[in-house]
Amino acid sequence: MKKGLKIFAILLVAFITLQFWKPEEIEYSTPTKDLTNVPAEVNTILRNSCFDCHSNTVNLAWFDKITPANFIVASHITDGRKALNFSDWDKLEKPKQSATLFYAFNKILSGEMPLKSYTALHPSAKLDDRSIAVLKNYLATIAVRKPNQEIPSVTHPKDVEKVLPNKKITDYSKVKPTLNNISYIPNFRNWKAVSTSDRFDNGSMRIIYGNEIAVKAIAEHQTNPWPDGAIFAKTAWKQKTEADGTISAGAFIQVEFMIKDAKKYEATKGWGWARWKGNDLKPYGDNANFDQECISCHNPVKNNDYVFTTPLHLDINKFNIYNKTK
Ligand code: HEC
Ligand code: HEC
Incomplete structure (x- = not known):
């Protein structure tokens, strides 16, 4: 003791x-x-x-x-x-x-x-x-608006048609490729709008388009990872308030693309990243590594294959984008 x-x-x-x-x-x-x-x-x-x-x-x-x-x-x-x-x-x-x-x-x-x-x-x-x-x-x-079948009237393509970039550009093949060597994709305007941004608070309006492969993947719920060939385009316009208070699309700001190819773009997380700015569609970036900036901001959604947009008609409470086993 x-x-x-x-x-x-x-x-x-x-x-x-x-x-x-x-x-x-x-x-x-x-x-x-x-x-x-x-x-x-x-x-x-x-x-x-x-x-x-x-x-x-x-x-x-x-x-x-x-x-x-x-x-x-x-x-x-x-x-x-x-x-x-x-x-x-x-x-x-x-x-x-x-x-x-x-x-x-x-x-x-x-x-x-x-x-x-x-x-x-x-x-x-x-x-x-x-x-x-x-x-x-x-x-x-x-998150971007849970997409519905219809694009809200404020961002209706007709409205947007007036202010699409490059009215003066008649030959898209003259648009310069980005420094990481991605060529402009003019026909994104015919793709399906899979989402629009809910937040007009920073004075811009955004539409996200998906090409056929992306839309098919959404329908089949094969979105994580996205299949090779899937492409997203995100367009942004300045928001303009009309005299009667309605909001419409103002000046075109930019279009950005994410192009899925797990092999080809292995070094950049499986996606080719590209952005063209302004009506003259000037490629964005000072050097070929500009895409690191894209990746660092998309990194928070790496478990969602680097894509922010919640796919069509999915209830966020049921479809857990954070579920790693998905
Ligand atoms: C007891 C301390 C502690 C608490 C409480 C805590 N964290 Fe952390 N957190 C850490 C430490 C330590 C790290 C860095 C090391 C690591 O990544 O594990 C970290 C890292 C993180 C990171 C970055 C991870 C990465 O991989 O870069 C995020 C995001 C984060 N925490 C979010 C949260 C959130 C949200 C909460 C509240 C729900 C929270 N943490 C509560 C200690 C804490
Ligand atoms: C400051 C953070 C940030 C940077 C930098 C950034 N993005 Fe994004 N990106 C977002 C967010 C947030 C979304 C989700 C849609 C929204 O809210 O506009 C998004 C959405 C997208 C989409 C639509 C698909 C998706 O993930 O929802 C494409 C395409 C895209 N970005 C391309 C790019 C490219 C290319 C670059 C680099 C040139 C880039 N982004 C840089 C934050 C960023």
Whole structure:
């Protein structure tokens, strides 16, 4: 018994001594604003489950401050912030914000985040079914419109026909290829519109077209991966408000393509990436690696074969684009 006490005393002294050994001080308590353009409900969930490791506002439990737990906590926070820091939210451009949220939700739905070791000790950070449903619903609103058979009247092709690019260009073969050597595809206008953008808030209107192979793949639910030969075109116009308040397509901004060929485009994630800008269809990019920019922004949806657009007539709640086994 006496011996037991002695050991206990030694351990206690060691433990107390250990407490003088602390990880390097990191920023803990700078308040983080709610994420702009994100509903309050979603903010609450992220703040509750993610901010401890992904923002400069950390709510430590008493046991998080004890050595050696504090070292683990500090390393989680440092690594977590490096990967994603919600305190820097306003520094991201809007499309990047959406892409980040897609990516973050992907991590939640796949069960990778929040870290299991963390929720074991902080059960309140666990996401319940209701929170997941809230996130999924929100995701559906920031995703491009769940496509329906009809294109909304504001982006009706007739409207758009007036402002299609290159009215002056009569010979499309004169349009220069991109620096990664992709030739312009003029006939995308005859393809089916598979989606339009729901968000006119940045003053642009977008339509996403799919070629025959893409449309067939959608019908057959063979969209992950997309088959070779599938092509998407995404067009963007400035939004114009008419005198009577209706919205129509203004100046043509650009058209972008993603061309699937797993072999040919192996080095660029299986897709050929191309963009032409303005009415004179100038190829975008300063060098042949411009497509890295495309890939980095599409990377959040890599589990969806790098495609953002949720295929036609699929209910996002039933069809889980995050399901890796799909
Ligand atoms: C206990 C700390 C902790 C919590 C809580 C936490 N994360 Fe993380 N997270 C990390 C760490 C550490 C990394 C970097 C290492 C890694 O990728 O595993 C990371 C990485 C990430 C990444 C980038 C992954 C990558 O592959 O680049 C995303 C996105 C992410 N977390 C989202 C979230 C979301 C969303 C939540 C809340 C639901 C959350 N995390 C909660 C610690 C945490
Ligand atoms: C800033 C982020 C970002 C960059 C950079 C980016 N994209 Fe996208 N792209 C998106 C988002 C988000 C969508 C989903 C539709 C929408 O909201 O407009 C999308 C959709 C598309 C689509 C329609 C298919 C799909 O994934 O839904 C094509 C085609 C496309 N992008 C091509 C490109 C090409 C080519 C480049 C590079 C020249 C590029 N993108 C660069 C964010 C980006």
